[in-house]
Amino acid sequence: MDEAIAGPRCPICGNDRWHDRAMPECNHCGLAVAGLGFDAAAVRDAIRASLTGRAPDRGFALAPHARRNAAWALGFVAEDDGWRVATPMPHAVTLGMIARAGEADVVAALLDALRPQVADAIVLVDGDAAPLAARVPWARVGSHPLAGDFAAQRNRVQAMATGWVLQLDSDERPDAALLAALGWLTRAAEREGLRSLGIPRRNLVDGVPSALWPDIQYRLNRADVRYAGTVHERPAVPFDATALALAGAIDHYLTRSRVIERSRVYEAMSAGAGRPGDEAALLRPFTAAT
Template identity: 75%
Template structure:
C-alpha cells in the first residue's frame, strides 16, 4: 500500500494527507486529483457540475463512495440517476450523551438548547441514581440514566444505543452539533437509509481556547443506527463493515477544549490504554488550524 504524504488540505473534506499514487488520493474522502496543484473552489465547482450536469471533470477521479462523500459535502443527494440539492427533512434521530455527574449543569443547558431538534434525548451519567434523578428534573422530557463508566467508553455508548431506536447521534458533554449538521440530519439519514448505510463519520471541529486547531476533520463515527455497537475502551469506534459506512461532511461536531484539558486527556487516555494518548493528536490540537506542523 502506498504511504500517505502531506499536502494541501483536500477541497472536499479538509484532510491534509494523501495516498502517494499516480493520482494523489485523499486518504479520508478518497477524492483523487491529477496533482496537488489545485484551486479548491475550482475543484468543488467541477465536481458539482459533474454530479448535477454530467460535465466531465478533467483531472478528477471519484470512486462510487468518493462520489457520495463529495456530493454530501456539497449539499447534494442522489436522486434517481442524478443529483439534486438537498433540502431539510424531518428525522427520528435520537440525541445520546454520555457524561460525568459533575458535568450535569453543562449537560442540562445543552439538552435544553437542543430540545427543538430532537424528539428523544437520552443521557447516561457516570454517577448515582440520585444524580440522574436531579438531571431529569432539570430537563423534563429527557431520559436520564446512571451507570459507572468504569474506564470503558464503548460500553457506555452501547448502553445508550440499547435505549434508542432508529438513528442515534452520540455526543459528549463538551461537544455541540453546529447549525449545518442540525439542518442536514434529516436528509443525511434518509440518504443513508436508501444506500443501506449504518454508520456515518462526522467531522469534528476542535476549538482549543476558542481557536480551531489543526486536527481537522478529526472524523468521528457518531451518527449510527441504534443496533450498532461500539468497541474500544478509548477512541471507541462502531463495529460496522466498511461498505455500510460513509463520511457525512455536511456540518460538524464542535468540540470545546482548553489547553490544560488537552494535555490532561492525553495522559488519562494513555493510562487507560497504551498508545491511546496519541501524542500526534495532542500536538495538532495545540496548533492553530492554519499553522504548518
C-alpha cells in the same frame, strides 16, 4: 500500502494527507486530483458541474464511495440515476449523551437548546443523575458507572434507542449545518443500506480551531450498531456500511490543560491511546495549508 504525504487541505473534507499515487488521493474522503497544485474552489465547482450533468469529470476522479462523500459535502443527494440538491426534511434522530456527574448545568443547557431539533434525548451519567433528571424531565436520564470503558457506555445509550442516534459528549455541540442535514442524511443513508456515518469534529482549544481537522467521529449510527474499544471507540460495522457525512460538523470545546490531561488519562487506560501525534495537532492552530 501507499505512503501518506502532506499537502494542501482537501477541497471536500479538509484533510491534509494524500495517498502518493499518479493522481494523489485524499486518504479520508477518496477525492483524487490531477496534482496537488489545485485551486480548491475550482475543484469544488468542477465536482458540482459533474454532479449536475453540466460537465464530465476533469482534473479529478471519484470512486463511487468518494463521489457520495463529495456529493453530501456539497449538499447533493442521489436521485434516480443522478443527483439533486438536498433539502431539509423531518427526522426522528435521537440525541444520545454520556456525561459525568457535576455537569447538570452544562448538559441541561445543551439539551434545552437542542430540544426543538431532536426527537428524543437519552443521557447516561457517570454518577448521580438526579440533578440532571430534575432539570430536564422531558429527557431520559439514567446513571451507570463509566468504569473506564467508553464503548460500553455508548452501547448502553444505543440499546435504549431506536432508529438513528447522534451521540455527543458534554463538551461537544452539533453545528447548525449538521442539524439542518440530519433528515436528508439519514434518509440517504437508509436508501443505500448504510448504518454508521462519520462526522467531522472541529476541535477548538481555548477557543482556537486546532490543526486536528476533520477528526472524523462515527457518531451518527443506527441504534443496533455497537461500539468497540475502551478508548477512541469506533462502531463495529463493515466498512461498506459506513460513509462520511461531511454536511456539517461537531464542535468540540477544549482547554490546553484538558488536552494534556486527556492524553495522560487515555494512555493510562490503554497503551498507545494517548496518541501524542493527536495531542500535538490539537495544540497547533489550524491553517488552511497544513
